[in-house]
């Protein structure tokens with residue numbers, strides 16, 4: 441389990457990016473991390489990965505305080521940064537260095553991911569791959585390291601449409617029940633049908649965190665001809681896409697995009 445208790449962090453002393461953040465992430469859950477540009481998604485992932493130190497509050501991974509930086513705890517977490525850079529070396533050389541630190545590394549998972557992405561296993565220089573290929577290989581490595589906590593920062597960026605589909609399939613296939621996945625993205629379609637929970641960072645409002653079950657039990661998502669009784673509405677050709685309090689006779693499939701818009705500009709009713 442990952443627990444953040446009153447976590448604050450700012451790059452400048454007079455301005456916090458994250459302020460008194462409380463969150464809890466559990467095994468077997470898949471968290472979609474959403475937020476506008478600059479809302480602090482990457483910063484949050486870096487804090488959980490132990491790359492940044494919280495200025496206030498504490499972060500616990502399986503009950504161990506991340507401030508201790510003990511190897512056993514750090515081995516449980518892997519973050520794939522959005523701006524990762526591969527060194528000039530072969531895949532084999534790279535794995536020889538990385539897999540050493542991650543005892544749950546599984547070559548079979550890596551091979552399966554690469555085959556499905558149609559990437560040759562024998563990569564002589566990781567740095568000479570195309571952008572999309574780099575993202576496919578980096579994501580394949582991230583999945584194969586088998587860490588308990590997998591943090592993916594906009595990991596499907598640079599992938600074409602079939603690759604994004606494969607990205608979702610591989611996550612479904614290879615993520616274990618005891619893992620926690622947190623994936624930040626601006627493209628909610630990348631994670632719809634995959635995630636179990638949503639975390640939305642908002643610049644001037646507290647973080648919103650809820651499971652999809654909770655959201656579906658509280659709200660109805662549907663189409664109405666008017667804005668009567670809605671918590672949030674967006675005009676569309678058929679009338680309005682709306683969020684209302686849970687209604688028995690309304691479609692309740694959660695629309696992440698509508699929920700996100702409601703949370704960002706909906707006037708605080710959700």
Ligand SMILES: Nc1ncnc2c1ncn2[C@@H]1O[C@H](COP(=O)(O)OP(=O)(O)OP(=O)(O)O)[C@@H](O)[C@H]1O
Pocket residue numbers: 451452457475476477478479480481482483484
């Ligand atoms: N190294 C840094 N030094 C100073 N400020 C930084 C640094 N990294 C990020 N920031 C600032 O912190 C804020 C949060 O940045 P962060 O990258 O966490 O946001 P984000 O939600 O991941 O954004 P995006 O969706 O654009 O990737 C931004 O205002 C950014 O300018």
